[in-house]
Amino acid sequence: MPGVIEFVNVSKEYKSWFPSRGMVRALDDFSLQVEDGEIFGFLGPNGAGKSTAIHLAMGFMRATSGHGFMLGKGFGDAATRRRVGFLAENVALYHRPAEQLVRFYGALNGMRGSSLARRAHEVVEALGLVSDARRNVRQFSRGMLQRVGLAQALVNDPQLLILDEPTSALDPVARVSVRELLLESRKAGKTIFLSSHMLSEVELVCDRVAVVNRGRLVRLGGISELLESRQESEILARGVPPNSFPGAISSDGLVRFLVEATAQRSALQRVWALGGEIVSVNPVRRSLEELFLEVTTANSSDAIGKGTT
Amino acid sequence: MRTVFLIASNFVREQRWPILVLLLWVLVTCVLGLMADVRSDREDLLVIFQQLPIYGIAFAVFIGGAAIHNERKSRRILAVLSKGVRRGEYISGVLVGIVFALMLYGLCMGLTGTWVLGQGGFSIALLWFLMFSFLMACVLASAVAVFFSTFMTPLFATLATGLALGIPFVMMLQFGRDWAYLIPVYLLLESFVKATFSTPWQPDWRPFVVATVEIVAFWLLASWIFARRDIAVALD
Numbered sequence: 001m002p003g004v005i006e007f008v009n010v011s012k013e014y015k016s017w018f019p020s021r022g023m024v025r026a027l028d029d030f031s032l033q034v035e036d037g038e039i040f041g042f043l044g045p046n047g048a049g050k051s052t053a054i055h056l057a058m059g060f061m062r063a064t065s066g067h068g069f070m071l072g073k074g075f076g077d078a079a080t081r082r083r084v085g086f087l088a089e090n091v092a093l094y095h096r097p098a099e100q101l102v103r104f105y106g107a108l109n110g111m112r113g114s115s116l117a118r119r120a121h122e123v124v125e126a127l128g129l130v131s132d133a134r135r136n137v138r139q140f141s142r143g144m145l146q147r148v149g150l151a152q153a154l155v156n157d158p159q160l161l162i163l164d165e166p167t168s169a170l171d172p173v174a175r176v177s178v179r180e181l182l183l184e185s186r187k188a189g190k191t192i193f194l195s196s197h198m199l200s201e202v203e204l205v206c207d208r209v210a211v212v213n214r215g216r217l218v219r220l221g222g223i224s225e226l227l228e229s230r231q232e233s234e235i236l237a238r239g240v241p242p243n244s245f246p247g248a249i250s251s252d253g254l255v256r257f258l259v260e261a262t263a264q265r266s267a268l269q270r271v272w273a274l275g276g277e278i279v280s281v282n283p284v285r286r287s288l289e290e291l292f293l294e295v296t297t298a299n300s301s302d303a304i305g306k307g308t309t
Numbered sequence: 310m311r312t313v314f315l316i317a318s319n320f321v322r323e324q325r326w327p328i329l330v331l332l333l334w335v336l337v338t339c340v341l342g343l344m345a346d347v348r349s350d351r352e353d354l355l356v357i358f359q360q361l362p363i364y365g366i367a368f369a370v371f372i373g374g375a376a377i378h379n380e381r382k383s384r385r386i387l388a389v390l391s392k393g394v395r396r397g398e399y400i401s402g403v404l405v406g407i408v409f410a411l412m413l414y415g416l417c418m419g420l421t422g423t424w425v426l427g428q429g430g431f432s433i434a435l436l437w438f439l440m441f442s443f444l445m446a447c448v449l450a451s452a453v454a455v456f457f458s459t460f461m462t463p464l465f466a467t468l469a470t471g472l473a474l475g476i477p478f479v480m481m482l483q484f485g486r487d488w489a490y491l492i493p494v495y496l497l498l499e500s501f502v503k504a505t506f507s508t509p510w511q512p513d514w515r516p517f518v519v520a521t522v523e524i525v526a527f528w529l530l531a532s533w534i535f536a537r538r539d540i541a542v543a544l545d
Contacts, residue, residue, distance in 0.1 A: 051541075061539035081461055092384040094319065107315055108392035152388060200313035 003033035003069075004160055004191040005057055010066035012052050012215075026052040029066070034193055039186050039266075041206035041223075045296050050195045051089060054164055057193075058086055071160060082109050085158035089165045089195075093151030096138070098148050099133035102197040105152040113270040116155075121300050123151040126181060128174065130218040142169040150178065161185060161192045167201060179205055203227075203288040211295050219295045226291055231261040232284040233266070240276035254279060312394055314401025321409050324372060326417060328410045334364050335417040351429030351506065358426060361418050362443045362501050366494070367413055369447045370474075372410075372412030373454025374466035376403045381540055390540065397532035400455060404528060407451040408444075415444045435510040439501045442517075446497035449520045452527035453492065459535040493519050 008264040012027040027049045034040045044050045045267060055061050057068060073080040093101060113120065124133050127147040131243070132140070137148055146169045153161060161182075167175045175198075182192055182205050196202050203223060211219040219226065230307025235257055242250035248257035253277075259267040264281070271278055314410060321328065338357060345354060380386040383487050419440040428435055453473050455464035478495040480488035493516040500513075 055539075055541040058387075060390065060541035062389065062537065078393050078395040078398075081391060084391070086388075086391035088384065088387045088391070091388070093388060094323065096322075104315065104319065105388060105392060108312060108389060108394055110311075110393055112311075126452060137451065149388070153391075156392075 004036050004096060005032070005034040005162075005193060006069045007053065007057075007068075008034045008067050009049055010053070010056060010062070010063045012049075012056060012301060026215050027056070027063075029158050030212070030215065030217060031066075032210055032217060032220070032231070034191060035208075036191055037186065037189055038207040039182060039192045039194060039205050041202040041209035042193060042212070043197075043199070043202065043209055043292060044212035048296075050212060051164060051211060054162055054193075054195060057082075057162065083159040085153035086160075087146075087149045087153040087163045087166050089168075092147055093137055093145065093148060093152070095136055095138040096139055097134045098129055098151070101137060102151045102155050103149060106155040109156040118218060119157065120151075120155055123154045126154070126177075127289075128177060143171060143174060146170060147174065147215045150181075154181075159190060163192065164195045165197065166194065167196065167198055174203070176240045199288040199292055208301065209288070211292060213230055213296045219291070223288070224285075227285045227288065228283045232258050232282045233261060233264050234258055234280075234282050234284050235264075235271070236281075237271045238277045238278040238279055240274045244270070244274055258284065313401045313405055314396045316389070316394070316399060317405035317409055320376070320403055320406025324406070324410060327368060327372060328413065331364055331368050331410070331414050332417055334361055335414070335421050338418075338421050338425060342421065342428075348429060352428070354425055354429065355431070355504070355506070358418075358422055359502055359504070360444070362498055363424075365414055365418075365447050366450050366474075366498070368414070369407055369451035370467055370470045371410060371453045371463075373403075373407055373451040374458050374461075374470055375463035376407075376455055377458040377535070378461075378463050378466070384541075386540055388425060396536040400459070400528065400532045400535050404448075404451060404531075405457055407455075408448055411447040411451070415440050415447075418443070430506055431504075432508070432510055435504065435508060438512055439504060440511060442497045442500055445517055445520050446494045449492065449497070449524050450494055450528075452524045452531070456527045456531040456534075459531050459538060483506060489515065490519050492523060 007030050010027055010030045011025065014024040014026060016022065030049070030053065032053075044051055051180070052061070056063055057070050057075055058081070062076070068075045070077070071080050071083055087102070094104070096104065099120055102124055103116055106116045106120055121133075124130060127150055129144070129147055129151065132144065137145060140148065146166070150163075150166060153163065167178050170178060179201060182194070189274060194202065194206065206222070206223055208222050209226065210217055237255050238253060240255050242248045242255050245255070247258040248255050250256075257267075268278060338361065341354060341357060386399075390396070419437055422431070422436050422440075423433055426436060450470065454466060454470040457469045457473075461469060474494045475490055477489050477491035477493070480491065481495070496516040497520060
């Protein structure tokens with residue numbers, strides 16, 4: 001079954017008119033599939049190729065090789081974009097009153113009349129812009145502009161939302177409301193493709209994440225699956241001497257220590273052998289930040305192979 | 310069609326200051342018409358009036374030549390093209406926007422000319438024919454400029470448009486009148502520039518036919534090229 005967004009062996013090279021400036025390969029044989037109804041986190045350091053991938057999907061540029069699909073149609077199909085909401089990084093909008101601007105973008109998507117006016121008001125309200133709806137966006141702060149950008153992305157009630165750094169300029173309160181909005185959208189069956197450097201947020205809302213580095217996919221999987229794949233467990237025991245296990249910490253009569261997954265059984269047996277009692281055994285969850293640092297600082301040869309989905 | 314109209318009206322809105330400056334020249338002509346003795350100074354008034362189309366052509370070339378690049382540079386084009394808008398519709402919207410602005414200018418020029426020159430005995434039918442020629446010349450110039458702007462920076466697009474419009478004129482001077490039909494902007498403006506109070510209305514429709522074909526050709530070419538351009542890359 002085709003994904004909502006699908007990249008198939010996509011490469012993108014930027015060539016300069018001047019040979020001395022050389023060529024930059026922004027995406028290198030990149031394959032990825034985003035499933036229906038999920039919040040998909042798209043991560044990578046600056047210059048990794050995230051925005052290039054998004055721009056290719058939106059049809060803003062053409063792949064050097066490979067191809068892709070969005071909602072079942074090839075990248076760049078205008079009719080398909082009517083079912084998509086897009087927020088660019090560093091959003092740039094025309095200078096108009098906020099609600100009027102949202103109506104303008106809705107009209108470009110074929111909406112009209114009272115349904116457009118009603119929907120524009122709804123999204124402006126949902127993003128906390130009602131009191132500023134008649135103010136020209138020229139006077140807006142970056143955070144407010146970003147909210148207007150989100151409003152224009154949501155005005156057509158899109159089936160797929162593609163958001164490039166949607167919360168980077170928002171204050172914590174606005175960030176929480178955007179997070180709730182994303183979760184509500186998922187509940188309503190929409191798919192969200194979220195590119196962000198806010199790893200804590202990605203960890204909170206995303207079902208799956210992909211990490212790209214130097215134009216290649218280096219990690220892909222469900223959040224819990226990726227974060228629990230450290231192959232270590234934390235064992236909490238009672239009634240054993242702390243020095244029985246290397247690196248063990250003792251507090252309130254409890255001893256806490258880490259063991260490799262392969263050594264878990266023998267560690268448990270040793271606790272019992274020492275007359276102790278097991279309180280809990282938990283797989284160690286690393287943070288998304290740790291995973292991100294691990295995979296983006298590793299050699300690019302770690303890239304996931306061709307056709308990975 | 311509605312999409313084209315939305316982009317066009319938005320373009321006019323974004324270019325409102327240059328358009329107002331353009332209309333200022335018409336206002337100056339009005340003021341001169343009020344201050345001068347129309348009967349005795351009618352030749353002077355005609356000379357001033359004959360300068361007005363040059364500003365219109367300049368507007369078409371400069372605004373058309375920068376239209377695409379400026380929108381890309383400001384990144385505002387991304388929000389527009391992320392909607393259900395085809396590249397061809399976007400180019401059409403920009404062109405129609407320029408035409409809207411120039412129609413407004415042409416209308417104001419025509420009304421002013423009818424009032425000021427009409428009092429001096431200038432043929433009103435000829436005047437509106439000249440307005441039509443002017444508008445056609447402007448649409449052709451803007452189509453050429455927008456075509457170049459799809460793959461050039463504003464400076465080069467403007468220079469290229471200037472050359473494209475000027476070379477047929479130079480060729481005409483060197484090799485004969487037929488060369489002016491290559492891109493007939495000069496031919497469309499010639500009757501305007503050479504009009505006198507005694508000029509009879511004898512329209513030559515050939516430049517209009519050539520211009521119409523070329524407008525469509527440049528529009529299609531611009532759309533074709535723009536559809537194949539990456540719009541979200543570094544511009545420098």
